[in-house]
Amino acid sequence: MTSTDLKKAGLKATMPRLRVFQILEENHKRHMSAEDVYKALIDSGEDVGLATVYRVLTQFEAAGLIARHHFGDGHSVFELDHGGHHDHILCVKCGRVDEFIDETIEQRQREIARNAGYEMTDHALYIYGICNSCRNK
Amino acid sequence: MTSTDLKKAGLKATMPRLRVFQILEENHKRHMSAEDVYKALIDSGEDVGLATVYRVLTQFEAAGLIARHHFGDGHSVFELDHGGHHDHILCVKCGRVDEFIDETIEQRQREIARNAGYEMTDHALYIYGICNSCRNK
DNA sequence: ATCAAAATGAGAATCTTTTTCATCTGAGTT
């Protein structure tokens, strides 16, 4: 992420924007909440406001730089849009998150949308379960 | 829904519980938020607290009487568990909601969970798009 | 009718996210 990339997205290259993007790149966690990003920023000695983190994440999402997900625990999580679309499988015990993409499902979804008269814009699929390690203890 | 049904679920047969269930049965909207249910109750002349509506809906969910969904606009919606599991397709313009069930997808999900080492407990699939009538105007 | 346990209503509290607003900064212009 460079100043030029931000300008391309119509955003000024400001310190908070560069740093938020860096934090996501550093991959502390693959999926980070706004609070996670904020804390990482503070820990790194940066002086940003939480409101700015929310604003910047929303702008990055609008610009297609990151994806937002709702894992079901009441807050949004974000991840760099590396590798494009995929879905998630979550452990309800330990919070572990795995990713997958299934072309059969992707295609059926398109068909279902078409049959229902919709022009599909997006979709979200979450599988919840108990992961291997949680099951064996 | 009778007092007996509630007792079977380990819940005392109270007025708020009976009335909340009735509201859902009356099918004002197929998918109602806690606030929706609360307003319907007030309109019907009942004197209940919003906190009680939230409590009762959560208890009904735990008892398997109703299902809770997260359509993505920041609040939970509930529906009677008639007909069992199904998924949803939503219009991002007008809020219209359609329902569907696809055995191919259901089966692929089970396989994905198994391959990832998870014992699946639940899943949620939301397709977002623009409905026919919103597209033609 | 009596009584303990469970449930309720009102309002406070919590949690996440957004808004407001005075101040500051990025990046063209002189």
Place this chain on the structure above:
DNA sequence: AACTCAGATGAAAAAGATTCTCATTTTGAT
């Protein structure tokens, strides 16, 4: 390098959904 100002920021307040607290009421069994 100084000048300008639209756009960006931080702090705090506000908003919106949901949960918690607690004094009071109701239920269901005796």
